Amino acid sequence: MMIVFLLLLSLLKYTESNWVLEVRLYQYSNPTSRRSDRFCCDTDGVLDGICMNPCDNDFLFCLRVDVTSPSCQYGAYQTGLVAGGDELNFTGVASIGENNVSHPLLFNGTQWPENNQVDFLVRVFDLDPDGSNFIGVIGTPLTYTNASGGPSDIITLRGIRISIEASFDLRCDTNYYGSQCDVFCRTHDEELGHYTCDSQGNKICSGRYDIETNCTMFLPCDPVCNSNQQCIPSNNTCACIDGWRGPACNQCTNCTATPVTPLSTTTMATMIPSTTATSGSLPTNSRRTATIIYASIAVGGLLIITTMVVLIIITLFFVHKRNNKEIRINKWRTTKHQLSTLFIQKTRFQKLLDTYKYMKVTQPPGGFQKVQ
Ligand SMILES: *[C@@H]1O[C@H](CO)[C@@H](O)[C@H](O)[C@H]1NC(C)=O
Ligand SMILES: *[C@@H]1O[C@H](CO)[C@@H](O)[C@H](O)[C@H]1NC(C)=O
Ligand SMILES: *[C@@H]1O[C@H](CO)[C@@H](O)[C@H](O)[C@H]1NC(C)=O
Ligand SMILES: *[C@@H]1O[C@H](CO)[C@@H](O)[C@H](O)[C@H]1NC(C)=O
Ligand SMILES: *[C@@H]1O[C@H](CO)[C@@H](O)[C@H](O)[C@H]1NC(C)=O
Ligand SMILES: *[C@@H]1O[C@H](CO)[C@@H](O)[C@H](O)[C@H]1NC(C)=O
Ligand SMILES: *[C@@H]1O[C@H](CO)[C@@H](O)[C@H](O)[C@H]1NC(C)=O
């Protein structure tokens, strides 16, 4: 029910006029007291061709879309009889005529005027018991590209025998903003929002309300609460959740109450939350320290890797060198071995030869003896 009412209200607010033209009247003058047909307003009061009786003036003030329009789309005021004759001073007058038309006159529109133009019209009649006579008409187009021009100078508008002075001020209606009054903003302080409006019609949230939600909800806590805390958005406070206490809510409320064996679950419980509390939301100083630690670790790691690479290169170099040396040594060994084998064989052969020579000398003819 309430919501439907508010919805209707907001719809009504949107159909509300968005610009207002204020017309301030000054001097009205009909020096000859004649009507539009040149006759005196009151035909029985003529002396030597001079109109002795003033007109019984009745004004129609009208604002319309253009000069061809038969109706006054932006408003019309009929004053009824205005006492005072044919020289009227409206300066500072709050109400005009027997109809008590409020002055300055206010006209309004819900859309910016097409071609930036409106037409102001004044019609004057002589009110008599036997019917009214037409005295004259004054009209002028008014051009507005925006609503920020402020009041105009006093302008004298002239008809055939009559004239009227006026100044005009086109401005945005209440709750409308922007150069052509097309921005709507109305101060709220209920479920539709909590805000005021600046001179451009921007919402200014009150307190900690969030502009992202059209000032309907609070901003989340800043700084962010840790895992043992709950954010109270209305006053940006982090309150400890059940079971925790202390400024950072990292002390449990009853684990210190009963002293227990060092490795009990209670001891574990005290440890776990304090670590989660640290990782949750670090204060700025700790954050800086953490950054320094991480940087140090990174630089150290880099140094270690570089050293290892250098060591590997050096090792490879030496292994290669050693391999070469070994190959050479092996070659030399082989040659040496071959040489020594040859030498041994040569020595054996020599021995055999010597033995043979000896046997040939010592053995008698007839056969050989086995060499020992
Ligand atoms: C019209 O009335 C105002 C205020 O009463 C006065 O200051 C001004 O002189 C008057 N103008 C004429 C033309 O009488
Ligand atoms: C205009 O105001 C006068 C005096 O305040 C009052 O007597 C009269 O009835 C009002 N006329 C109208 C049409 O409201
Ligand atoms: C001018 O405003 C009145 C009351 O605020 C409203 O009833 C009327 O429709 C508006 N006129 C135009 C042309 O918007
Ligand atoms: C607003 O209109 C006034 C005249 O009414 C004009 O002098 C001014 O330049 C306009 N401003 C803009 C921003 O268009
Ligand atoms: C805020 O209001 C504007 C216009 O009034 C609307 O277009 C927009 O969707 C709203 N934003 C939210 C988050 O409700
Ligand atoms: C914040 O608001 C809560 C709930 O309204 C209240 O309990 C708490 O005391 C407040 N804290 C401060 C610091 O004002
Ligand atoms: C701690 O508090 C909880 C609930 O408040 C309770 O159930 C539990 O027995 C308490 N533990 C100790 C050791 O006091």
Ligand SMILES: [Ca+2]
């Ligand atoms: Ca008459």
Ligand SMILES: [Ca+2]
């Ligand atoms: Ca008359």
